[in-house]
Amino acid sequence: MKSTDLGAFEEIALMAIGILGKEAYGVTIKDEIEKQTNRRPSVGALHSALYRLESKGYVTSFEAGATAERGGRRKRYYEMTTKGKEALEKAHALRSSMLNLIPGIDLNNS
Amino acid sequence: MKTKQPPSWPSVILRRLCSPEQLEILYGDVYEVFHQRARKGGRLKAKLLFYRDAFSLIRPFALKRADEYHSSLGYLSMMSIHLKTSLRSLFKNRMSTGINIFGLTIGMTAVLLIAQFAIFELNFDRFHENSESIHRVSFARMIDNQRVFNSATVFMPVGPELVEAFPEVEDQVRFYYGFTHGEVKVGDQTFNEEKAVFTEPSYFNVFSYGLKIGNPKTALSEPNKVIISESLATKYFGHNEAIGQVIHFSFEDGETDLEVSGIFEDPRSDSHLRLHFLMSFKTLDQWSVFKEGEWNLPFYHTYLQFNDNFQKSDFEVRASELIREFRGGATEQNIVEELELQPLKKIHLDSDLTFELFENGDRQSVNFMIGIAILILLIAYLNYINLATAKAVKRAKEVGVRKILGSKRRQLVDQFLTEAFLLSFVALGLAIILVIVILPYFSEMVQKPFSIAKDPVFWVSVVVAAGVGGLVSGIYPAFVLSSYKPISILKGSFSTSSRGSVLRKVLVSFQFLISISMIGGTMLLLNQTNFLMNKDLGFEADQIMVVNAPRTAQNADTYLTRVRAFAGEVQSLSGINRFTHSGSVPGKVMAPATFQNKANISGEPSSLQLITLDYGFFKTFGLEFLKGRAFSKDHPTDQATLIINESALKALGFENAEDAIKGKIVSIGSGREFDVLGVVRNHHHTSLKSSYEPIVFALFPNQTLYFSFNVNTSNLVGTVERLESMMSRHFPDSPFEYSFLNQAFDAEFKAELRFVRVFRAFSILSILLGSLGLFGLAAFMASQKLKEISIRKVLGARLMDILSLLASSFTMSLLVGSVLACLALYFGGRAWLENYAFRIEMSWRHFVLPIAVVILLSVLTIAYQTIKVATTEPTKNLRNE
Secondary structure, eight states: OOOOOOOHHHHHHHHHHHHHGGGOBHHHHHHHHHHHHOOOOOHHHHHHHHHHHHHTTSEEEEEEOOOGGGTTOOEEEEEEOHHHHHHHHHHHHHHHHHHHHSTTOOGGGO | OOOOOOOSHHHHHHHHHBOHHHHHHHHHHHHHHHHHHHHHSOHHHHHHHHHHHHHTTOOGGGBOOGGGSSSSSOHHHHHHHHHHHHHHHHHHSHHHHHHHHHHHHHHHHHHHHHHHHHHHHHTTTTTSTTTTTEEEEEEEEEETTEEEEEESOBOTTHHHHHHHHOTTEEEEEEEEOOSSOEEEEETTEEEEETTEEEEOTTHHHHSSOOOSBSOTTTTTTSTTEEEEEHHHHHHHHTTSOOTTOEEEEEETTEEEEEEEEEEEOOOOTTSSOOOSEEEEGGGGGGSHHHHHTTTTOOOBEEEEEEOTTOOHHHHHHHHHHHHHHHHGGGSOTTEEEEEEEEEHHHHHHHOOOBTOSSOOOOHHHHHHHHHHHHHHHHHHHHHHHHHHHHTHHHHHHHHHHHHHTTOOHHHHHHHHHHHHHHHHHHHHHHHHHHHHHHHHHHHHHTTOOOOOOOOHHHHHHHHHHHHHHHHHHHHHHHHHHHTOOHHHHHHTOOOOOHHHHHHHHHHHHHHHHHHHHHHHHHHHHHHHHHHHHTSOOSSOOTTEEEEEOOOTTTTSTTHHHHHHHHHHHHTTSTTEEEEEEESOOTTSOOEEEEEEEGGGTTSOOEEEEEEEEOTTHHHHHTOOEEEEOOOOTTOGGGGGEEEEEHHHHHHHTOSSHHHHHHOEEEETTTOOEEEEEEEEOOOOOSOSSSOOOOEEEEEOTTSOOEEEEEEOSTTHHHHHHHHHHHHHHHSTTSOOOEEEHHHHHHHHTHHHHHHHHHHHHHHHHHHHHHHHHHHHHHHHHHHHTHHHHHHHHHTTOOHHHHHHHHHHHHHHHHHHHHHHHHHHHHHHHHHHHTTOSSOOOOOTHHHHHHHHHHHHHHHHHHHHHHHHHHTSOHHHHHHOO
16 A cells, blocks of 8 residues: 655644635634644644645645734635545555554454 | 734744745734734733744745845845955955955954953853852951951861751862971972862862772771872872872971872863862871861861752851851950852952962953953954945945946845955954964963863854844945935935044044053053062062971971071071071961050950061061061060061051050960060062051061071072082971072062053054054045045145145044043043052053054054155046046
8 A cells, every 4th residue: 555645744734624624724724733632833834734735735725815813914725635635544544554453452442 | 802913023024034925824824823812811922922923934835935035136146146246346445355354353363362261261160060059168257347357268167067057058078278388208209289288078079070090989088098180190109000109298287198099180270279189188187286276267168069948148147157156255246257158150250368279360350351352353343334434435336337237225235244244254264263373372471271162152152243243344334335326426426425424433533542542551551560560568579588498397396496506507608698487478378366455455456467487587588677676586585575567556556666665465366465576667478469468576486487598699509509408408308499589579460460461462453453444544535535635736735734634534533532532541540540559640641642652653544645645646646537
């Protein structure tokens, strides 16, 4: 099975985008990650991951929706692509198949 | 509710660095997150996190691409063009580039050299692991709130008692050295050891010292053990095994055999404890005198190591109470005795107490040197600013053409800043090479054994400092030059901006201020030092030769008989005029003693210094009697009398010498009464810097530490040889090491003279740099006024007229600089001179001479330029338009 080039933090960000559906932009993604993982990434770190995800073709983006709170700046919304979805599935499959090979860990039992 | 906006300044930086389209989205998120956090609570926390988020945006993907910088060229290729044109323009203006690089190099070299010195001095004793928590206990005795005695040493039991009584004291270590040299006999060789010290095994716990050979736990735990440094081991035993050897040690208080139980590496030069010879403390137990005097003799250097619960002021108060308990009723009401703490790291630069183990450094001179270095560097950078703005006219055309070809102002600023940086870093490189070459000589000049700092932090900060220097000195010329309007330049209607010339005048007066102050300061320093060196010592120093008195036989009853026998014979030696022996000689420590005037017995006792001596002391040293007479063999009752000096007379409260001769004084320690036999004129005993000490002279020939010979200076070699053979006949075991008193006093000024030399060298540098700047400035002025001068010449102006024309532009600066320098000299000089008990008066010379020197130099540099211009044919300058 071919491995994917999805980093650990990228994977989390990608999943957050998937969870959020149409509402995924910088701030909501950051909130989702905080809610799910308790990690508090800086805005820069998050966007760095989003930039990589986009250049790998796992997400697409469009810009819209400036608000006063943002000082009139636009948001960039992200959407998971089919390629992104496949990458997530691949990563998960790879992980569970390998975990199952470790003695003492049985995913099906948990 | 109105929510507060996040700070705006980070966006200024981010806008410079980040690509605008990325930044809009990213910064929007950062803003939103900020408001979200601010709503949730913690305005401050939101603000702090805002900074984190904002600066986290500086990431490769978000940065501006090269083509988003400036107009169309990439940033880096622009840099390389700046660099190329900078080099071209620097090579084109060889003179000003030369002046700038030379000046900056010299300035940076001075700063770097002094930094090495300062780093060495400021980092004493930091290598100990516990250096933060080690303090030395010092002892102060106050009479009526006046500090009459303040020693680096305390009573023997203080250390252990403090460990016992205070949980915050982790450990303690004591040192005892007999205040004079010890004599070490190895086989049939004898050596003098100046600092032979007794100490405890905790020495290895408190300080980060170890043993190279031997066990630190046991090496000092038994009596009669000694550990020595590697160099001493070689000196004593050559290449033979030193451990286990037995040597014989004798000093003022006794003598004993010692077994070598350890060897350690030679002490570091950046420690205030540079000890080579350490004996076990228990060795002292065999002499009862130490036990008996334990609460009377404050002679023990004591270091405490604290744990974290320690508070200094509180501890000092409680520790002082503790010793008062032990010292008991011995203290009078108006006498207060206190223990104080000195942090280990501060001892070297800040401590100058009685009984310091080694001569310490001086924070004032370190600060002084740092100040000088900064001033020199400042002069060098001011030169750069001056020359760069003066050059503006020459470069105006370049700026005009560049602007027309589409240069933005930013690019021009970058261009000129690049030049400044380039100069700064070239100078730094040259300076570092120079420092490496000069450092050994400089180290010798200031007599401090330091090597080049290896700390990377230091070198990084040096490079950063050079960058900041380049930026600060480049920024003004850069903005002036880039502000010119191309049309006016190219039309030819452009002339020097008055703005620039005002600033130039301010900077020039600042340089005059520094130069004049430096010359004046050097003069003051030189005069004061000369004054002290040539001051009458109050005794004959030139002919006195001093030999350490033999120790070995000291305790024997026959000692005095033997010394007297030696004295009888030595008088007959040709070349020796007189001989005496005593417990102290000028330049050496005296014994503290407390006396009281019997006529005023209810008054306060006076702390005096005691010299024990034999007949012939006053004649040998040539001390002059104001009243009364010297001790004499013809009057057996002289044993019960004392001789005092003028200063003691005042301290004891006598009206005059007449009054004193009739009076009686009482020794507070023993209660014995003494008649005053005579009063002698004051002499400088320990130092020329402090005021006269009150001294009591007592006829007590058994207490002998020094043999003093008043010698004929002709055929000195022969005399010394004969004396040596006579000494070795009478005292076969003692080494013969002699010194001359005037040498000892000259040695006191070594530090001062060193300082004078360094100061003089640096002030010459500053004057040199200052005139160099003036030279460059005058050259530009002359070239600017080339046509004016030529026309004046055609109309019949003389050389002097032209000279005054050029010089007049500097007169205002000179005037302002001189006035400020006089003020600085007056107040600075007065404050400095107050350190000395005997000092010169400041006179008009200290102000007028420096100004005259600076005027002379300025006129010379300007004259050179003027003559160059004025002697060329006027037609040559006027012909080409």
